[in-house]
Amino acid sequence: MAIIPTIEDVVAGQKSYTPFTLSFYDLTVYGVTCPLLWKVSRHELLKLYNRNISAEHLDIGVGSGYLLSKCTMPSANQRITLLDMNPHCLSHVSRRLSRYRISTAQGNVLEPFPLPERSHGSAALNLMLHCVPGDFAHKGVAFDHAAACVRPGGKIFGSTVLSQGVPVTKAARLALDRLNAGRDFNNRHDNLHDLRHELSARFSTFTLTVHGCTALFEATVE
Template sequence: MAIAPTAADVEAGQADYTPLRLRLYDLAVHGFFCPVMWKVPPSALQRMYDRNIAAEHLDIGVGTGRLLDRCTMPVDRPLITLLDMNPHCLAHAARRLSRYEVSTCRANVLEPFPLPARTYGSAALNLVLHCVPGDLAHKGVALDNAAACVRPGGRIFGSTVLSLGVPVSRRARFAMDRLNARGTFSNAQDGLEDLHQVLAGRFSRYRLTVYGCAALFEATVE
């Protein structure tokens, strides 16, 4: 019988994000892994943010806050909530975005968020799901938790790296296998068709765009 991942499992996957390593995060993730390994242009991720972000935004799995920092905001002073298990990520991103109205929430994406329901106009899970333990059917809980915080008509969007049903180069496969072995990734069974099913079971209107072995998703909350 499969055992559902616990909060400790999720937090273990965040262990690499120390203050020192966060200084190199943008160079490694947006400068190398996304464009070279996964074949997703960082500009495509940025455009996804620009298309979907609302004046009240919830960002889940915040990294360094780079995409929010560079985003074309719909208002001058957006209200941004940062949610992550890693306190270093939260502190780093909050400092970077201090020109906005920013609050932080430390929480597990697989458990209901301690945030008010139907409050936000958008929520993002960018480069998050491939780090969450379990299969995609189980990871869909993170989408449920995000959607519970977004008001009707609001947007859910993000990206994830897939192992199945998409073109994976030899070096990308090698890197993915290493990241899975370390526990940084948990996507060895994540496939494009499964992601379609996870989204279609929750949203009647969604778009899925594939770049290399990464998939960008955008959906409307009803």
């Protein structure tokens, strides 16, 4: 049975992203939790971006914008749309990426995006699905909303931390329990099988790789 979130669940995790916490985001996420707990390196995540990002890119759940600031852009006239519920994240990343053509939109990944259809060549959902409430039967709709904004042949890609069906160390399990209790994460029921099912239901061409308890996905929009 699908786990249906409340609106309080949807907004709870957003409260942790403030100008103060965003100033430490790169260090804590890409310097500590990803390599030491989730067992995925920032280099693997950068390679994911470098393989898939297009000249007209949509980034969903933008965090601090670290990977966008470090990856190799495919165009000298790069256009990036940032979509997030949190205005602090949008402001922070807009300033960080001011050398590019930036536009922003506030939106919830569980609802259709306030963006034109087929307007981008790629879309990323990086390290954000584990924050979205519900199980994959519910949060998988985020793939539909992202794909609606990407032209045929474009890429949907990203990563998410899983709780089941992947190797989870004792330290990672303790961290996941704490993060879920505080509603910063909502991935107690997220598992590799369900993620694969949601991808296969939408994309005939996709890859799914596992690093520790982190799944990296890449799919082609038809």
